[in-house]
Amino acid sequence: MTPANEWIKITKVENLPLREGRPVKLGGVEIALFNLGDRFVAVENQCPHQGGPLCDGIVSGLHVVCPLHGWKFDLESGAPVQASSPNCIATFPTRVNDGVVQVNLAGGSRIEPEETAD
Amino acid sequence: MQRLIVVGNGMAGVACVEQILNHAPKFGITIFGDETHTNYNRILLSCVLAGEKSLDEITLHPVEWYQANQITLRLGVRVVDVDAERKAVIADDGTVTGFDKLLLATGSSPLIPRITGADREGVFTFRNIEDARGLLERSRRGAKAVVIGGGLLGLEAARGLQVQGCDVTVVHLMDTLMERQLDAIGGAYLTRKMESLGIRVLLGRSTSAILGNGHVEGVEFNDGEQIPADFVVIAAGIRPNVGLARRAGLTVNRGIVVNDHMETSNPDIFAVGECVEHQGTCYGLIAPLLEQGKVLAATITGNRGPVYRGTVEASRLKIMGVDVFSAGDFREAPAGQEVRTETVRYEDSSVGIYKKLVLAGSRLKGVILVGDTAESHRYMEWVRTGADLSKQRQRLLFPEPAEDAGLDVAQMPSSETICGCHGVTKEQIIHAIHARNVNTLAQLKECTRASTGCGSCTNLCEQLLRAVAPRFEEDSKTTLCACFPFSYERLREILLSQKLRSVQEVLNVYGNRKGCEVCKPAVSYLLDMIWCGGHEEDRSARFINDRVHANIQKDGTFSVVPRIRGGVTSPGELRRIADVAERYNVPMLKITGSQRIDLLGVNKADLPKIWADLGMPSGQAYTKGVRMVKTCVGSDFCRFGVQDSTSAGIELERRLENLYTPHKVKMGAVGCPRNCAEATVKDIGLVGQEGSWQVVVGGAAGKKVRRADLLITVVTTEEALQAALLFFQYYRENANYLERTYDFVERVGIEKVRKDTVYAVSTEKEKLLDRLKRSKALARDAWLEREAPVHPTQFVQIEPMENILT
Numbered sequence A: 001m002t003p004a005n006e007w008i009k010i011t012k013v014e015n016l017p018l019r020e021g022r023p024v025k026l027g028g029v030e031i032a033l034f035n036l037g038d039r040f041v042a043v044e045n046q047c048p049h050q051g052g053p054l055c056d057g058i059v060s061g062l063h064v065v066c067p068l069h070g071w072k073f074d075l076e077s078g079a080p081v082q083a084s085s086p087n088c089i090a091t092f093p094t095r096v097n098d099g100v101v102q103v104n105l106a107g108g109s110r111i112e113p114e115e116t117a118d
Numbered sequence B: 001m002q003r004l005i006v007v008g009n010g011m012a013g014v015a016c017v018e019q020i021l022n023h024a025p026k027f028g029i030t031i032f033g034d035e036t037h038t039n040y041n042r043i044l045l046s047c048v049l050a051g052e053k054s055l056d057e058i059t060l061h062p063v064e065w066y067q068a069n070q071i072t073l074r075l076g077v078r079v080v081d082v083d084a085e086r087k088a089v090i091a092d093d094g095t096v097t098g099f100d101k102l103l104l105a106t107g108s109s110p111l112i113p114r115i116t117g118a119d120r121e122g123v124f125t126f127r128n129i130e131d132a133r134g135l136l137e138r139s140r141r142g143a144k145a146v147v148i149g150g151g152l153l154g155l156e157a158a159r160g161l162q163v164q165g166c167d168v169t170v171v172h173l174m175d176t177l178m179e180r181q182l183d184a185i186g187g188a189y190l191t192r193k194m195e196s197l198g199i200r201v202l203l204g205r206s207t208s209a210i211l212g213n214g215h216v217e218g219v220e221f222n223d224g225e226q227i228p229a230d231f232v233v234i235a236a237g238i239r240p241n242v243g244l245a246r247r248a249g250l251t252v253n254r255g256i257v258v259n260d261h262m263e264t265s266n267p268d269i270f271a272v273g274e275c276v277e278h279q280g281t282c283y284g285l286i287a288p289l290l291e292q293g294k295v296l297a298a299t300i301t302g303n304r305g306p307v308y309r310g311t312v313e314a315s316r317l318k319i320m321g322v323d324v325f326s327a328g329d330f331r332e333a334p335a336g337q338e339v340r341t342e343t344v345r346y347e348d349s350s351v352g353i354y355k356k357l358v359l360a361g362s363r364l365k366g367v368i369l370v371g372d373t374a375e376s377h378r379y380m381e382w383v384r385t386g387a388d389l390s391k392q393r394q395r396l397l398f399p400e401p402a403e404d405a406g407l408d409v410a411q412m413p414s415s416e417t418i419c420g421c422h423g424v425t426k427e428q429i430i431h432a433i434h435a436r437n438v439n440t441l442a443q444l445k446e447c448t449r450a451s452t453g454c455g456s457c458t459n460l461c462e463q464l465l466r467a468v469a470p471r472f473e474e475d476s477k478t479t480l481c482a483c484f485p486f487s488y489e490r491l492r493e494i495l496l497s498q499k500l501r502s503v504q505e506v507l508n509v510y511g512n513r514k515g516c517e518v519c520k521p522a523v524s525y526l527l528d529m530i531w532c533g534g535h536e537e538d539r540s541a542r543f544i545n546d547r548v549h550a551n552i553q554k555d556g557t558f559s560v561v562p563r564i565r566g567g568v569t570s571p572g573e574l575r576r577i578a579d580v581a582e583r584y585n586v587p588m589l590k591i592t593g594s595q596r597i598d599l600l601g602v603n604k605a606d607l608p609k610i611w612a613d614l615g616m617p618s619g620q621a622y623t624k625g626v627r628m629v630k631t632c633v634g635s636d637f638c639r640f641g642v643q644d645s646t647s648a649g650i651e652l653e654r655r656l657e658n659l660y661t662p663h664k665v666k667m668g669a670v671g672c673p674r675n676c677a678e679a680t681v682k683d684i685g686l687v688g689q690e691g692s693w694q695v696v697v698g699g700a701a702g703k704k705v706r707r708a709d710l711l712i713t714v715v716t717t718e719e720a721l722q723a724a725l726l727f728f729q730y731y732r733e734n735a736n737y738l739e740r741t742y743d744f745v746e747r748v749g750i751e752k753v754r755k756d757t758v759y760a761v762s763t764e765k766e767k768l769l770d771r772l773k774r775s776k777a778l779a780r781d782a783w784l785e786r787e788a789p790v791h792p793t794q795f796v797q798i799e800p801m802e803n804i805l806t
């Protein structure tokens, strides 16, 4: 067990197929971990619309599309892509060490929608 | 009647004959062509190589055209000599044919630079259909191709080969690609663009040898550097074919010399096309050759009058996504010289746009456009007419802000040429629209030939049609999504002729490399259909349902619908379903509207175990694929039943299950017209009659209610199944993605559907069924992935290696 403010070892890189996401439960949060080919990104696994599992969405470049009703989010900033969906998702820093993907929950951030408003 | 012999069945010769046919007097015409194909659009060979067109599609004149115009066609026969005195041509089949007038339209041949080994097996040129065929046969995935020559032809060949999967290097003698059409900066932009497509470009390399032992193994440059090659394409320029003209005693320089009336030095012998030299220029593009042909047609028929005064050449690169246009003379004259030039330039390297206009006084002399060629027509017109631009100086590089869509074409003068290939002006198009009642682009093409050359004026033609035609109809096309610049239909045509097997490859070559939730599943489907199941499956391109073979629900759980063929089950199956429902605490067990049983609210991780415990195949209730065949009890039990609909339905389901379709396919089989299993509102229905079956298609009772159309009435059950299979495969191959049969049949029309399926010639039917059979042979029950998942973590929630303290 590791304190929440440190890097947490999640899984071997080969467990995350290219351009797909996988869910991981860390303490009380569920995150979605994606393999974008040149790097891994982590976001909260809950769509702000109706809670859809983002890990199951289709990856389109840097975006993920929620499988339930198609809201789209930027995986780097967590910002919604369509103007009609005002809410952001939280994103978490990741790194790879020794073939293992690590996530830092404490470094997570959620930009406020106002910041992206214009 | 005077005898006219034409040597050369190519683009310029036949176009000129077409013009001659418009004039009196009439000739008895014989055309010799040493190629075996009837007249075709040579320009489009690039598109054939890139898989955008098939060889059949580039024919310009089929045999029937020659017959209808009483032209004697001698295909595959080469004229080897001309006896100018006795006025006869001698062909390689030994025949001697007399003429009153002779027209030489022999075109040109690829120039082969002096390179050792240029005769090795595996060295190609790119000029005719045989070359294109040879290259297509040769290009395998990963094969190393070296193209010698970085001009228009070389670059188009390179892109074509790359699309075919080859690993391509372009070797160019000069430091600038297309140096005859571009300046150094423009060339650098083009080089970057080609490289970004994945084509290697080597500049300033002089090839000294093609290496290998018998067949090609590599290429050596004169500095000693060597690169490997499996085959080589030489595209280093062309040389006019003037041999016959020399033998006939005509004046010949580089080409056959003609005057402004298109006359050679012999009053009975004429020449047109690439073999001709006019005022010191030999042209290598189609537009000037067609102009020459018009003048020549008047001269040769004794209507001497029109003159040819040369043409400003305009070139356009035909590579999708690489926009390059160049026209006129773009050389800048330094200050102090007699004609001073000024240059107006714009560039933005981040988006790859470079534009340069060279003006002399207030007139446009030359233009180069890279990355954005939208305004090319305007510039071409300015160069051609020498228009005074002093009033436009402020916004030369930018279009007038258009308030309405028709403004672009409204601003063009009537005499402006819209189709450069066939020299069709705005005026002529408007005339055709009214006189020939033209309402679609297809009709316009047919009656004016506009946009049937290189196709770059298609947009303008469409705009003009939209503005003028009383009942304009768009040719069906809707872009799939923003990731691909063309319609789904177009994409299907392209992929059909491609060797691309994975979604990501298609995105890299034809799309924006990213893809989205719309195109990824669509392309996945296309590849599966085209390769009959032999594509490279990419699960990241699939909707979640197709990654885990279950339907996602509002809380992220899934539903499981096993296949219950024809709705007929057994006590054993029911018991297993009941056990599974208990064992996994399935929240709801429900009889569906499709005569099956649904286990709802299942966790992803439980799916493989549930499938194993059920021991039943997937019902494909989550995908665009074969759902079910609903059946009624039929003649086995029902007192009205006249056909065994239960067995027929189960058999139909067996033959089609596990296949994927543009949208879901639901079927029904009923034993009599009472229609208890609703076959007449299904995608495919079998309706039993006394002594026959009606096969109906395109029915619906979902968002829309539509009674299915009758496809055919047949006697035996096997015939009914065959008809259903034919329609099924036809729908698979021709419908747009996400188009249900009820929309498809309505769009195509049931008459055409019948013509192409049940009434098609038996060889076509066999082909359809054969492709279906090949797909079926590779189709497997998706739920078998429980034993061999595509990826080890396909169904699991990842367990972190360490968790956090809470």
Ligand code: SRM
Residues within 6 Å of the ligand: B551, B552, B553, B554, B559, B561, B590, B591, B592, B593, B594, B595, B596, B597, B598, B619, B621, B627, B666, B700, B701, B702, B703, B704, B740
């Ligand atoms: C389970 C079922 C309802 C039931 O409880 O009976 C059902 C459930 C769903 N239907 Fe249906 N349809 C079901 C029979 C039907 C029928 C009746 C039939 O098949 O005879 C129809 C009308 C016939 C037809 O298909 O046109 C039907 C017309 C639709 C439509 C409208 C299609 C249309 O183009 O008209 C949709 C939406 C769509 O496909 O775009 C749809 C979509 C759906 C989806 C898949 C919505 C979705 O994307 O999540 C529902 C999934 C629920 C879930 O969470 O699993 N369902 N649906 C039935 C499953 C049948 C099966 O065993 O496979």
Ligand SMILES: Cc1cc2nc3c(=O)[nH]c(=O)nc-3n(C[C@H](O)[C@H](O)[C@H](O)COP(=O)(O)OP(=O)(O)OC[C@H]3O[C@@H](n4cnc5c(N)ncnc54)[C@H](O)[C@@H]3O)c2cc1C
Residues within 6 Å of the ligand: B007, B008, B009, B010, B011, B012, B013, B014, B032, B033, B034, B035, B042, B043, B044, B045, B046, B077, B078, B079, B080, B105, B106, B107, B108, B126, B127, B128, B153, B241, B244, B272, B273, B274, B275, B283, B284, B285, B286, B287, B289, B316, B318, B454
């Ligand atoms: C791949 C490719 C792409 C091109 N792209 C473009 C483009 O985008 N835009 C453009 O404007 N131009 C383009 N061109 C050039 C254009 O195709 C030619 O300018 C045009 O075809 C020349 O017409 P022609 O009739 O003079 O010669 P050809 O079309 O070559 O016709 C001459 C015919 O005569 C035959 N022949 C020669 N000698 C004899 C003989 N002794 N007996 C019998 N038959 C004989 C030849 O086999 C040939 O079939 C392209 C050319 C190629 C190869």
Ligand code: SF4
Residues within 6 Å of the ligand: none
């Ligand atoms: S009708 Fe079909 S799509 Fe609509 S709620 Fe019912 S199951 Fe879902």
Ligand code: FES
Residues within 6 Å of the ligand: A047, A048, A049, A050, A051, A052, A066, A067, A068, A069, A070, A071
């Ligand atoms: S829950 Fe994600 S879009 Fe509705």
